[in-house]
Amino acid sequence: MNKQPFLSILSVFFLITSCGKNDKSAQPGDAAQVKEYKTVTLQPQSATLYSDYPASIQGQQNIEIRPRVEGYIDKIYVDEGAVVKAGQPLFKISAPEYEQQVRTATASIKSAQASVSAAKLAVNKVKPLVEKEIISKYDLESAQYTYESAMANLAQANAALVNAKTNLGYTTVTSPVNGVVGSIPFRLGSLVSSANADPLTTVASIGNVYAYFAINEKKLLNFTEGKTPGNTLAEKIKNMPSVSLVLSDGTPYDSKGRIETVNGLINTETGSVNFRARFPNPKSIIRSGSSTTVRIPNEVKDAILIPQSATFELQDKIFAVTVGKDGKTKNTNITVMDISAGNYYVVTSGLKAGDQIVLEGVATLKDGSQIKANNQSTETVYADLK
Template identity: 45%
Template sequence: MQPLNHSKLVSAITNVFLHSLLLGLLYACGGNSEQAGNQMETPEIPVLEVKSMSASTHRDIPATLEGKVNIEIRPQVDGYLEKIYIDEGAFVTKGQPLFQINEAPYREQLHTAEASLLAAKASVTKAKLEVDRLTPLVQNKVVSEIQLQSAQAAYEAAKANEAQAQAMVSSARINLGYTHITAPVSGYIGRIPYKTGSLVGRSEPQSLTVLSDVNEMYAYFSMSEAEFLQFKERFPGNTIQEKIKHLPPVQLVLSDNSLFPQPGKIETLEGQFNKTMGSISFRASFPNPGGLLRSGNTGKVRLPNLYNTAMVIPQEATFELQDQVLVFTVTDSNKVVSRPVQIADQSGNYYLVGNGIKAGEQIVFAGHNRLRDGALIKPQRVSLDSLLQANPL
């Protein structure tokens, strides 16, 4: 046998070393893969305990606003608009002059009526003198009683004419007063479509202006029939009026999504449903001391829903499947089981659960996509209180 040369010996030793190193690496990788597999079989999943607590939510309903007093100012006599004392948007006080209609025709009517009244009074005096003259003559049987009765009838007719003339004077005086239009209440003037010199009258379809008293505002909003039935069940009271008295204050959300600073109160609702819309209207009142709100504004009435006890869970702790909202509950053996829950309401990032889970149960907080029914987990406790402190209801 020929001796092995030096180069071949080095090559053989190198091959043995590399082979041993490769086996070591394969063994080490196999061990780590087995450990990773064990970790995936029991993943660490955050879970939290369901708690029952008091909670409040709200619902925003579109509303239209009107002043408590919203009066159309209309002329009650016909004539040319002689003066306009105010401007659009101005604040006026009760009794302040607004418009002046040409009064000359109505002043002449008053003078004519007063003259007719004077003539009627003279006729009464004349008829009375005739009665007084005939009375002793009849008593002395100088003239017949028929003449006295005729004089008395004429006297009564003269008094009736006087009363009629007096009524004409009063009517003419009233019409003259109608030419001077004043503010019936304090408030803000709306648009004025007429200008000085315009012919106005009772038959005109358009009013002179609209006067709004906005110290108190009415917000009108509607509920569907289903919402109204839920509303009736939510608050105590045997009648609707009793339920309205127990309603908490409401807020007004303005068009820029800011909150009006004054709280309001629901006062009343319509007596029947709108057949076309299938809804019923409510009215809430809001004090408006600064005059920020005006008739014609829009906004949303924010209705609070108060719950004495509710199961509050974060939305992240749920998942949806076939139009159902589900959670993974954790059993005593740390296995997860999916369960549908009924959502009663929502507030921010939280659900208020009506049915499906109970206080004290453990549910998976995150990582639902990694789980299946019956999967074993290593629970990592998450405090619901800490979540509520970071992100309140």
């Protein structure tokens, strides 16, 4: 009769003991529950920083082609976007009056030449008679004046022919430079003159192109007070390294350029100043009007760099996660330069050499999280800086 209560008490005891063991094995913070994260110990690094600025492209020369004579467009020798050479015909203007002027001037020359010949004969005829005192010197002087007048008429006729030929030459409109033809608003048969508001077309000389971009006042001050050698702005520009161009599709242009000029005035509306860089364009890849990006390099030495993937943003602030000697994490607010080195931030405050930071999954870690640090070599982490 007493065996049943004893067995019930024994069963309860084993149940409590078993639950106690299960609870102990599930304690948080046990080594089996600590997650491993990749980390790196920060060391000063050298790198090239890049500043990107949106830029617009203009040809070295954008020349408006305008007619110098009035007439109807008889021929159009080129199409929009054609690459042309200096002196190549672009348009033919029908102006018959200039052909008539050439014919008239040519005839006038022949008439003047005949007058010169007749006047010269008269002088030669009168001269011996004067010498023999058969006639007076007045007759000789009169003949000489007639000869000089005939010579002047001949010179005038020659000048008229040159002018007529020049006007006739204006009926063929040629390209003044090597370049690319722009839009052509006129068509065959259109009446054109120098008074037209629109040019016949525009030829952009793109053997070299100019990239125009703007830098704000703060960056301009950093530039003028920076490490670029030179006492004046002109000297600093001359000593600047070559700059790169990134095309609209994101591909880098294969030729480097140079910054040539800086506008002397700051735009009061935007607080920026305009720069101009020149790039060679021998293959005519870049066209006037293109949208590109100018990339300016800046070398830094012994700087603290961290991968951008090792940071997260919160309320417009950038944070990195450091790891203490006890393996616990701490979210650290950092300040970085407004230009980056590829996929890396340049840290100006918040971190120092010797700090250990987490490289991945930082947004999910809270302050005081216990982790297992798998420290990576700096050569591995910063391999693409080399």
